[in-house]
Amino acid sequence: MSFDATHQKEQFKSVGTRPLRPDGVDKVTGRARYGADFNMPGQLVARVLRSPHAHARIVKIDTTRAEAVKGVKAVVTADDLPDLTNGDAALFAILDNCMARTKALYDGHAVAAVAAIDEKAAKQALKLIDVEYEVLPHVVDVDAAMAPDAPVLNDAIFTEGVTPKPDTASNVANRSEFGHGDVEAGFEAADFIVERSYKTGQTHQGYIEPHACVASCNPDGTAELWVCTQGHFVYRQNCADLLGLEVSKLRVTSSEIGGGFGGKTHVWAEPVALALSRKAGRPVKLVMSREEVFRASGPTSATSIDVKIGARKDGRITAATATLRYTSGPYPDMWAELGAMTSFACYDLENVKTVGFEVVVNRPKVAAYRAPSAPMAAFAVESAVDELAHKIGMDAVAFRIKNAAKEGTKSSYGPVYGPIGIGPTLEAAKAHPHMSAPLRENQGRGMACGFWFNFGGQTCTDLNINADGTVTLAVGTVDVGGSRASLSLIAAEELGIEYQDVKAVVADTATLGYNDMTDGSRGTFSSSMATISAARNAVEIMRQRAALMWDIPVEDIYWEDGHAKAAGSKYGNLAPLSVKDIAAESGNTGGPIAGHSELVADGAGVSFATHICDVEVDPETGSTRIVRYTVIQDAGKAVHPSYVEGQYQGGAAQGIGWALNEEYIYGDDGRLQNPGFLDYRIPVCSDLPMIDTQILEIPNPNHPYGVRGVGETSIVPPLAAIANAVSNAAGVRMSHIPMSPPRILAALKDAKG
Amino acid sequence: MVQVTLWGGLVPLADNQKTISVEAGTIRELLRKLEDRYPALSGPIKNQVAVVVDGVIYRNDWSQPLAEDAEVFLMRRLAGG
Amino acid sequence: MTAIAVSTTINGDDVEYLCQPDETLLDVLRNRLGLMGTKEGCGTGDCGACSTIMDGRVVCSCLVLGAEAQGRSIETIEGMAQGAELHPLQRKFIEHAALQCGICTPGFLIAAKALLEEKPDPTEEEIRFWLAGNLCRCTGYDKIVRAVQDAAREMRGEAA
Ligand code: FES
Ligand code: FES
Numbered sequence: 006m007s008f009d010a011t012h013q014k015e016q017f018k019s020v021g022t023r024p025l026r027p028d029g030v031d032k033v034t035g036r037a038r039y040g041a042d043f044n045m046p047g048q049l050v051a052r053v054l055r056s057p058h059a060h061a062r063i064v065k066i067d068t069t070r071a072e073a074v075k076g077v078k079a080v081v082t083a084d085d086l087p088d089l090t091n092g093d094a095a096l097f098a099i100l101d102n103c104m105a106r107t108k109a110l111y112d113g114h115a116v117a118a119v120a121a122i123d124e125k126a127a128k129q130a131l132k133l134i135d136v137e138y139e140v141l142p143h144v145v146d147v148d149a150a151m152a153p154d155a156p157v158l159n160d161a162i163f164t165e166g167v168t169p170k171p172d173t174a175s176n177v178a179n180r181s182e183f184g185h186g187d188v189e190a191g192f193e194a195a196d197f198i199v200e201r202s203y204k205t206g207q208t209h210q211g212y213i214e215p216h217a218c219v220a221s222c223n224p225d226g227t228a229e230l231w232v233c234t235q236g237h238f239v240y241r242q243n244c245a246d247l248l249g250l251e252v253s254k255l256r257v258t259s260s261e262i263g264g265g266f267g268g269k270t271h272v273w274a275e276p277v278a279l280a281l282s283r284k285a286g287r288p289v290k291l292v293m294s295r296e297e298v299f300r301a302s303g304p305t306s307a308t309s310i311d312v313k314i315g316a317r318k319d320g321r322i323t324a325a326t327a328t329l330r331y332t333s334g335p336y337p338d339m340w341a342e343l344g345a346m347t348s349f350a351c352y353d354l355e356n357v358k359t360v361g362f363e364v365v366v367n368r369p370k371v372a373a374y375r376a377p378s379a380p381m382a383a384f385a386v387e388s389a390v391d392e393l394a395h396k397i398g399m400d401a402v403a404f405r406i407k408n409a410a411k412e413g414t415k416s417s418y419g420p421v422y423g424p425i426g427i428g429p430t431l432e433a434a435k436a437h438p439h440m441s442a443p444l445r446e447n448q449g450r451g452m453a454c455g456f457w458f459n460f461g462g463q464t465c466t467d468l469n470i471n472a473d474g475t476v477t478l479a480v481g482t483v484d485v486g487g488s489r490a491s492l493s494l495i496a497a498e499e500l501g502i503e504y505q506d507v508k509a510v511v512a513d514t515a516t517l518g519y520n521d522m523t524d525g526s527r528g529t530f531s532s533s534m535a536t537i538s539a540a541r542n543a544v545e546i547m548r549q550r551a552a553l554m555w556d557i558p559v560e561d562i563y564w565e566d567g568h569a570k571a572a573g574s575k576y577g578n579l580a581p582l583s584v585k586d587i588a589a590e591s592g593n594t595g596g597p598i599a600g601h602s603e604l605v606a607d608g609a610g611v612s613f614a615t616h617i618c619d620v621e622v623d624p625e626t627g628s629t630r631i632v633r634y635t636v637i638q639d640a641g642k643a644v645h646p647s648y649v650e651g652q653y654q655g656g657a658a659q660g661i662g663w664a665l666n667e668e669y670i671y672g673d674d675g676r677l678q679n680p681g682f683l684d685y686r687i688p689v690c691s692d693l694p695m696i697d698t699q700i701l702e703i704p705n706p707n708h709p710y711g712v713r714g715v716g717e718t719s720i721v722p723p724l725a726a727i728a729n730a731v732s733n734a735a736g737v738r739m740s741h742i743p744m745s746p747p748r749i750l751a752a753l754k755d756a757k758g
Numbered sequence: 759m760v761q762v763t764l765w766g767g768l769v770p771l772a773d774n775q776k777t778i779s780v781e782a783g784t785i786r787e788l789l790r791k792l793e794d795r796y797p798a799l800s801g802p803i804k805n806q807v808a809v810v811v812d813g814v815i816y817r818n819d820w821s822q823p824l825a826e827d828a829e830v831f832l833m834r835r836l837a838g839g
Numbered sequence: 840m841t842a843i844a845v846s847t848t849i850n851g852d853d854v855e856y857l858c859q860p861d862e863t864l865l866d867v868l869r870n871r872l873g874l875m876g877t878k879e880g881c882g883t884g885d886c887g888a889c890s891t892i893m894d895g896r897v898v899c900s901c902l903v904l905g906a907e908a909q910g911r912s913i914e915t916i917e918g919m920a921q922g923a924e925l926h927p928l929q930r931k932f933i934e935h936a937a938l939q940c941g942i943c944t945p946g947f948l949i950a951a952k953a954l955l956e957e958k959p960d961p962t963e964e965e966i967r968f969w970l971a972g973n974l975c976r977c978t979g980y981d982k983i984v985r986a987v988q989d990a991a992r993e994m995r996g997e998a999a
Contacts, residue, residue: 029933032941033925035876035916039942042875125859166767182766211976213880213888214942263878263942264976267838295881339834346833373837419763419831420810460838463818486939486977521818525838605819647936651978655939658979682885682974690980691964691971707814717838 008538008604012704012711019498020710023647026490027508028261037261040217040233045288048219049078049120051281052127053274053291054134055301056109056116059143059367059675060156063109063136066117070133076126079285080134082117086280089249098336100247102370103276109138110158110335111367112676113300115274120281120289143367143675147309147332150176150366158335158365176365178337183345183418184326184358191324191356195315199393203385205724205742206668207307207332210374211659211687214263215298220278221288227254228282232275235265235483236522240272241514247276248283258513259483266659267373268303270522299680303372304669306331306340310385312348320399320407324356325349325417329382334370337363343378347721348386349417350456351427351613353410357417367675373524375656376457376717380663380724384742387453387725392738401452401729402440406431409454426639426703427454427613433699434615439635448621448632449734455614455721459714460525461606465518466535468496468543470598474585476500478536479512481520482528486655486716487648494644495533495710499540501567502584518603526714529644531606537709543600547587550594554587555579608707609714614638616657616722622735627750629665629731635697641705641713653719654696660723662688668743762788762830771798785809786820788830808835847908849874850918858905864898865889867905868915876916876945880974887973890946891915897953899972916945919952928952928990937986939977946973951987959995963988 031037068080083106090096100106105114117134121127142156149155155176163171166180192198218232228250234240237259245252262269278291293302311328327348331341341361348359394404409427416422434440434452444450467479478496482488489509497504521527544564551569552559561572568581591598619633636653643649666686670678679685704711728739737752759779769776773796780795782788788809793800808817810831816822817835824830842857849872858867865882868874868891877900880888884902891900892914919926928951931937938944947970954961954969961969966987967980975983 023936025933026936028941029938030925030929032938032944033916033929033932033948034920035874035945037941038875039878041869041879168770179767212940212942213886213974213976214878214940215880261942262940263880264940266976270837292879295883295886339837342834343836377837416813419765419833420813420815421829423813458815458836458838460815460817460836487936525836527838605817607816607819607822608814610814647982648939651936651939651982654979654981655977659976681883682881683883687974687976688979689971689974690984691967693967693980695984696979696981 010534010608010707010709012706012708014710017498019494019504020642020644021646022494023645024490024494024504026487027493028484028489039214039261039263041292043219043231043260044290045219045221048288048290049122049285050124050127051118051120051278051289051291052131053115053277053297054117054131055297056105056112056114058109058138058140059112059145060141061109061138062141063105063107063116064139065137067135068117070135071119071130074126074130074133076122077119077130078122078287079120079281080117080130081277081280081284085284086247086276089247096246098370099243099271102336103272103274111369113297113369115277115301118277118281120285145366145368145671145675147307147330147364147366150364151330151362158367162337162365178333178363178365181342181345181361182358185415186356188324188326188356188358192315194317194323196318197393197396198313198315199389199396200313201389201740203310203312203388203740205308205381205384207304207368208374208663208667209299209304209685210266210268212264212266212268215293215295216273216302217292218275218278219288219290220275220282222279222283224286226251228279230255230257230275230279231260232257233260233262233269235262235269235485235524237514238481238519239522240275243272244276244279248279256513256515259511262483262485265485266375267377267524270373270524273302295682296680299685300677301369304369305374306333306371306378306381308381310381312385312389314389314393316393316397318397320397320404322352322354322408325354327359327382327386329359330362330364331378332364332366332368332371334368335365336370337365338371339363340371340378344382346418347379347456348382351410351454352408353414354417359417375659375720379455379457379721380660383453383455383721384724384728387722388728391729402431402435405454423706424703425611425613426701429701429703430613430615430637430639433637433701434617437617437635439617439633444619447624447734448619449730449732450617450619451726451729451733452615452617453722453725453729455718457612457718457721458525459530459609459612460527461531461609462521462527463519464531464535464606465520465603466532466539467517468536468539468600470543470584470588472588472591474506474583474588476502476507478507478509479517480509480532481512481517482532483523484511485523485528486651487645488528488532491529491644491648492532492536495536496540499537500544500584526716527609530609530708530712530714533644533710533712534606534708535602535604538602538604539600542602543598546598546600547584550587550591550598551582553594554582554590610641610705610707612639612713612718614718614722616726618726618730620727620730620734622731622749624735624753627746627753629744629749631661631694633694635699636719637699637701638715638718639701639703639713640715641708642702642711643700644712646700649700649715650698652715653698656717656719657696657723658688658693660720661693661727664724664727664742664744666743666745760788760824760828760830762832764832765834768799768802768832772796782824784820784824785816785822788824789820806835808833843906845906845909847910848912850914860906862905863901864903864905864908865900868900874915874917878942878945887946887950888943890949890973892949892953897950916949919948926952927993928987931986931990935982935986935989937978937982943973943975947975947983955991955994959991961991
């Protein structure tokens with residue numbers, strides 16, 4: 006069915022209000038069921054054996070002693086997950102990451118797993134699995150991994166994207182390049198140049214809910230999976246591919262999800278749980294411990310970045326370059342490329358060039374983390390931009406306004422921008438009272454900008470009008486932070502009914518068509534588009550039903566304010582029919598009324614934010630306190646403003662943790678030394694002030710209501726905003742994230758000479 | 759004729775052409791003609807590309823019409839959080 | 840190992856169970872008693888998702904042994920609402936959008952309830968330090984603090 010997605014609607018009744026979320030009561034009473042809150046009859050407990058070595062060949066695994074433990078029902082190794090990936094490198098990486106095949110590639114890499122009747126038997130069996138390792142030299146640092154004498158992780162990796170093609174294997178998986186113009190000439194024309202190198206540590210998404218699933222394989226080839234995931238349809242596809250199951254026979258139900266932020270976008274242990282269940286012939290529950298979550302799931306890249314920017318005296322940037330090196334864990338991906346694309350996306354540049362190097366290291370496989378790869382690039386670029394503004398003697402905001410991208414700008418990653426929000430967020434920052442608030446001793450103010458693409462994708466929605474006129478909305482994107490409320494608002498708006506009369510649920514894979522992963526800030530953007538489309542289809546049917554009820558031609562019926570109305574004076578005495586009226590008669594007018602929608606929601610619209618931050622640096626201890634924080638971001642149209650604010654605040658808080666504390670620390674042995682919340686410290690309530698938000702609404706031309714994604718951009722500016730604030734507070738430029746107290750103290754000491 | 763710009767990784771697969779002119783009315787037609795001309799592109803086109811038309815990223819929707827003077831980029835399909 | 844028999848009070852009801860000597864109260868609540876509203880985020884006392892109240896004090900139930908509940912009184916999230924009537928904190932958390940994913944919410948509610956019982960009129964700083972043992976990765980805490988402040992106001996009988 007053709008669906009017109011162009012932006013038309015300006016006046017709203019439901020959208021933009023702040024009703025209570027439909028899953029609220031379940032969540033405050035403890036009734037909501039997350040990944041670990043589900044059980045099946047006869048269920049076994051699974052535990053995973055993980056490599057203690059950063060890099061080792063697996064010579065032999067002997068499971069006989071483990072299998073003999075009383076209560077143990079199955080032990081699996083890579084042999085139980087044969088390679089069915091058919092040359093698909095991305096899928097093979099997922100498989101090898103789920104269960105190491107020939108080599109353990111990082112501390113925590115799974116090598117075997119056990120299912121037993123209880124935790125005790127499972128743990129005992131783990132100890133009795135005999136693994137013979139041949140320990141190999143390892144490398145965890147990004148720059149060290151690029152050195153010519155570095156231990157090579159994978160002999161099959163030859164750097165792609167360079168000519169001539171190299172003839173020796175290395176840890177640099179690919180080189181990517183973006184840009185336009187002549188940067189040499191641009192730097193010639195510059196009056197001032199800033200050139201700096203930066204590093205950022207590896208962080209984890211830090212969702213509070215560990216990965217958890219219950220898997221059940223039946224002898225007839227059918228299977229069920231209950232799991233916390235950002236995309237149950239994608240998990241179904243991954244698991245079916247890896248286990249050789251038929252897609253239709255594997256039913257995946259997404260539980261309530263206790264945070265994901267990108268870390269629950271591909272399978273980690275689910276295929277292992279299914280393999281155990283298949284072997285044991287019983288349901289299996291697998292819940293990762295926090296230590297396993299840190300050692301073996303989702304971190305972001307660690308990076309090393311060089312930036313050079315030149316500008317004329319009048320404040321116009323003449324040239325900009327960046328070289329970005331990103332770790333990807335042991336399997337190549339596109340993290341450096343994303344960094345290279347996003348680096349200078351905020352600016353209108355005549356001459357720009359960015360080069361990304363994707364580097365494999367003996368660390369866990371990198372997963373997306375909220376605007377993946379953008380925060381590190383923004384840290385480097387926005388720090389250098391700030392320094393350059395100082396050098397020229399210009400105000401940091403004015404300098405950015407002068408160089409900001411606008412409609413018609415050729416972006417640094419290629420395409421020309423449509424209407425975008427970077428300029429308006431900067432103007433709003435300039436006018437914000439935060440900018441002129443007084444500062445005390447040892448305090449400083451910083452600001453920075455951020456960019457993210459936002460995505461759409463394949464989406465499917467069912468909207469059923471019940472006999473009492475209430476509406477059930479089944480969506481296939483996962484509710485990661487209030488989207489059921491937002492989507493109910495959308496359905497209410499489009500149908501012209503009350504929010505309370507809509508109940509949104511997340512459907513499982515057996516009851517709805519395919520939906521892409523809930524990533525790239527697409528949940529509300531895409532599912533709202535599909536919901537509008539489904540509602541319009543339902544309205545079409547309701548017009549036909551009204552025509553039957555009145556016995557008049559359907560062409561004479563129009564839809565307005567939630568009612569079918571007859572057009573023209575000849576029907577003057579026909580009272581409008583409400584959704585309830587039409588639904589009540591549906592049994593006699595053709596049966597149930599529903600609207601469906603299957604579409605590709607593309608045209609998500611890029612997103613920009615500007616953050617302002619005040620910090621206080623203690624010169625004695627080097628510790629930094631966030632005193633005040635403001636987020637300004639374009640939402641296109643905020644469907645449920647409370648949850649938009651929540652996304653802004655949550656992203657900012659994660660960025661603050663990244664900037665000041667969070668970091669994977671490896672020992673010389675390549676083992677992770679801080680796999681717990683005690684030593685990997687995320688911000689707590691007493692670390693933060695209130696986080697002010699300002700929502701701008703610059704409608705997305707490619708969505709009927711103007712909606713853009715809002716979930717990710719807010720994590721992009723904080724690293725640089727805080728670094729710039731620290732520089733203004735303490736007079737030192739921090740080039741290494743996190744800016745932990747020892748690093749700041751060292752910088753203060755250096756500055757004193 | 760639309761002008762298509764390829765991302766760096768695709769250039770070696772297309773006789774080292776960075777920009778290519780193609781007669782195409784939709785994304786689908788564009789991709790098909792590119793594949794015909796440069797068979798080595800068919801792998802990436804199958805599951806790795808996103809098409810940017812006049813600044814808007816299309817990951818999936820190959821039915822998008824292309825205007826005469828459309829500005830088209832082939833990018834890697836991106837991941838998100 | 841032989842199981843230990845425990846008699847205790849949970850949410851006002853007498854409860855008896857058998858548990859292993861090394862089994863945590865968290866595991867007993869979730870696996871033996873079906874009280875899965877109490878969550879596990881770390882198992883090491885660092886996240887507060889498993890917060891429960893034992894004899895009036897907030898404890899991490901992952902750090903308490905099931906056997907230690909003998910003769911004590913335990914409160915969990917399942918006992919917070921009075922029948923169909925939500926506790927003011929529960930209502931205010933929903934009204935202020937103080938939860939996104941909600942996995943941390945039971946722990947925050949339990950901790951905040953204990954706070955307001957001890958200090959009906961806490962300052963923002965007191966709220967922030969009291970709740971510093973509860974991790975939330977989604978919200979940045981802003982709306983959680985506001986919800987607690989608003990609930991405290993209501994419980995003191997002040998107009999919002
Ligand atoms: S589970 Fe007890 S404190 Fe984290
Ligand atoms: S709401 Fe997700 S951790 Fe707090």
